[in-house]
Amino acid sequence: MRRDQNLAIIGAVVTGAVIATGLVLLLIARVSPQFGASVRAAAVDVVTPLWSVVRAPFDGLGKGVNGIGDYFGAVGRARALEAEVIDLRARLQVAEADQIAFRQLSRLGRLENPQRRLVATARIVSATQGAVVQTALVAAGRNQGVRPGQPVIAADGLIGRTIETGLGSSRLLLLTDPQSRVPVLVQRTGQAALVSGDGGPLLVLTDRLGLQEPLQRGDRLLTSGEGGIFPPGVPVGFVVDAGEPIRVRAAASPRGIGFVRIEAAYAAMPATAATLPMTDAPVPVEAQRVGGIKGLVRGLDAPSTDGAT
Amino acid sequence: MRGPAPPLRLMNPRERRSFWLGHWRLGLPALAVLGLLLLATAPLPLSLPLMPPLGLLGVFVWATFQPGLMPPWLAFLLGLVADLLLSMPFGVNATLFAAVAGFVRWFEVRYGHHAHGFDWAMAVAITAVHALLTIQLMALASHPVPLEPLAWQWLTSLFAYPAVVALCGWLQRAAFGARTAT
Numbered sequence: 001m002r003r004d005q006n007l008a009i010i011g012a013v014v015t016g017a018v019i020a021t022g023l024v025l026l027l028i029a030r031v032s033p034q035f036g037a038s039v040r041a042a043a044v045d046v047v048t049p050l051w052s053v054v055r056a057p058f059d060g061l062g063k064g065v066n067g068i069g070d071y072f073g074a075v076g077r078a079r080a081l082e083a084e085v086i087d088l089r090a091r092l093q094v095a096e097a098d099q100i101a102f103r104q105l106s107r108l109g110r111l112e113n114p115q116r117r118l119v120a121t122a123r124i125v126s127a128t129q130g131a132v133v134q135t136a137l138v139a140a141g142r143n144q145g146v147r148p149g150q151p152v153i154a155a156d157g158l159i160g161r162t163i164e165t166g167l168g169s170s171r172l173l174l175l176t177d178p179q180s181r182v183p184v185l186v187q188r189t190g191q192a193a194l195v196s197g198d199g200g201p202l203l204v205l206t207d208r209l210g211l212q213e214p215l216q217r218g219d220r221l222l223t224s225g226e227g228g229i230f231p232p233g234v235p236v237g238f239v240v241d242a243g244e245p246i247r248v249r250a251a252a253s254p255r256g257i258g259f260v261r262i263e264a265a266y267a268a269m270p271a272t273a274a275t276l277p278m279t280d281a282p283v284p285v286e287a288q289r290v291g292g293i294k295g296l297v298r299g300l301d302a303p304s305t306d307g308a309t
Numbered sequence: 310m311r312g313p314a315p316p317l318r319l320m321n322p323r324e325r326r327s328f329w330l331g332h333w334r335l336g337l338p339a340l341a342v343l344g345l346l347l348l349a350t351a352p353l354p355l356s357l358p359l360m361p362p363l364g365l366l367g368v369f370v371w372a373t374f375q376p377g378l379m380p381p382w383l384a385f386l387l388g389l390v391a392d393l394l395l396s397m398p399f400g401v402n403a404t405l406f407a408a409v410a411g412f413v414r415w416f417e418v419r420y421g422h423h424a425h426g427f428d429w430a431m432a433v434a435i436t437a438v439h440a441l442l443t444i445q446l447m448a449l450a451s452h453p454v455p456l457e458p459l460a461w462q463w464l465t466s467l468f469a470y471p472a473v474v475a476l477c478g479w480l481q482r483a484a485f486g487a488r489t490a491t
Contacts, residue, residue, distance in 0.1 A: 008418075015381040015411035022385060022404030029398035029450040036399050043393040047350055055352065126352035130360065131462035132443060132454050133396045164396065171396055178454050199458035201356035255354050 041141075041166040048137045048169035051126040116231045117264040120144040124159075127174065127254035134177040134199065136160070136254045138262070141168045146262050149229060153261045157235035157251025158182065158223060162262065170262075175203055175236070175250050183226035184236050189213045192224055195236055195248055203237055205246035215242045231266040334484045338371035338378045341480055342387050345473065350394050358458040361469035364391045365439055368406050369432050370477045372413035375485070384410035398450035405439055405446070429470055436466040 028035050070077070106113060122140030140146050142165050152159045152172050160180065164171040173180055176197040184195050184205075193208040205221070219239040225232030241247035320328060345363035353360055368387060371379040388403030395402070412435075423431075440459040447454045 011380075011414070012411075015407065018381050018385040018407045019404055019411070022388070022400045022407060023449075025400030025403065026398060026446055026450045029400060033398075033451070036393075040393060040396065047347070047394060050347070051350070051352060126350065128350055128352065128360070128395075130395060131358040131362075131440075131458040132401075132447060133452075134358070135396050179452060199358065199455050253356070255352070255356075 037164065040164045044137065044164050044169050044171050045141070045166035048125050048139055048166070051137065052139060055125065114267045116266065118261055119150060119264050120146055120262045121259055122262060123259050124254055131199070134174045134197065136172045136174055138170050138172060138260060139168065140262060141166045141170050143167050146170050150265055151230045151263050153234055153263065154252040157237070158230065159252055159254050159260055161229060174254055176201065182230060182236055183224045184221040185224040186215065187220040187222055192226070195221060202240065203248040203250055205239070205248050215239050215246060217242055221248060225266060228267040229265050231263065335378060337480060337484050338375055339383055339387060341477060342367035342371065343390065346387070346391050346394055358461050359465045360462070361466040362436060362439065362462060363469065363473065364402065365406065365409065365436060366432060366466060366470055366473040367477065368409055369413060369435060370474055372410045373417065373428055374477060374481050376414050376417060379410055381407040381411040398447070398452055401443060401446045401450065405442055409435055409439070425474070432470045433467055436463050
């Protein structure tokens, strides 16, 4: 009887200690968001190949079904594409003229336009529509040059940005995640705003700057390039509900697409090296011996002129 | 049914090997929850967060089936793995899984074991409290999340519970028979 009581007390103490440890971990995560980054990267490397293998037969099956569908719809599709080509040719002529004008204006204004740089093209292995965190896994990691904070773009538009990178795989934060914020421009009005996720299938347009011109259903949103991560001009989505809050459907979905581009951060903040304080104070002998602060001690290293040998 | 094993020093090498290998069953609940956690990271071709909290349901079910094999400290470690795999701040699932294992153990000791329907209702209540506490703990870790996606997840957990019970029950029968191991 006493033994049972003692065991119950020990069990309660252990349970309390374990829960307290969990709360301490949460406080550490609050103070240091990068806590455990290397362990997370290793976990990404474990999970990504697993789902890559599991989904392979389903991808093959899907490809087969799509192939059959494409075969039967080939004529209709060819006609639709011909119509699209005619429309696109007209748009291309306008865009070429715009490009020339833009180049001339850039030269006049001495505008320095950073170039987009492709880091890797990779396959989306899994996109998790989690209730708390919404992420996707891609099969490219540090070995391919991927680093946290790089934009990920599909053929139809922006997908998100990298947050964790393993050796051969990375985790992306999707646009629908509540932590996601993307600076955008409304294409029709040029108004700047932010697109954020709220865990649901649609995005929310917030923090509109400037004149509050009413938006219309179908208004396209493009990245503005502000913030230095996402390159400007990438489609983000289009307005589906212009009421309050303004709801946006993402231009590209991470589910069901094959490959994405991972690009370098468009205009990363320059890393500025800390400059040493300039001082006339004498440098300690120990610092001279180890060769530290060489520039400052060069004069002191010169041969002595006081006659000592 | 075999009698208790002889003391370790009296065993011959073969008996000793089979004695140690026979202990793999003790890790089965933890392995089952790990499998459920991996399953929870599976890609679903849906735009709503409908993947149920399989890891939490696994911890709950094993805490009722085999309380001795799902102590709070083990649930804590499994919660850390859940945080890792689901890319959540360390401590959210760890704290909640440990609290669930501790609560179920206390409840079963005090009020005894119950029928499947009662356990189902209890699982529904626990997943609802888990969702609400997840919001609070995520806010504590500076990652505020809205309620709506968690409400969807709670809804799917209503239907996922019998499936998790069936899976864990099958494993329980295969490894331990219809009895508690400890």
